[in-house]
Amino acid sequence: MNSTDWQEDTYRETYESEIRGLRRRLASDPSCTAEDLEGTLKSLYIMDGSDWLGRGEVQSINLSAVIAAHEEIIGELKKS
Helix, strand or coil: CCHHHHHHHHHHHHHHHHEEEEHHHHHHHHCCCCHHEEEEEEEHHHHHHHHCCCCCCCHHHHHHHHHHHHHHHHHHHHHC
16 A cells, blocks of 8 residues: 555545535536635635644645635536
């Protein structure tokens, strides 16, 4: 086992879970828009930059994956 396998697994699992959750939200809430998700993404960016207490490696990985998932879904919405 590579020493970074757990980090990659954590990122992938969080990213995939967030993608599924965002797609479920969009399917069940027709009023949810790219702009709504951009508002959440803005808050996530702020949270990412506000790590003055130190969130730890796992939480940093999770936050990065959640941000990437939001960026992906917003990009898909804007293309369609």
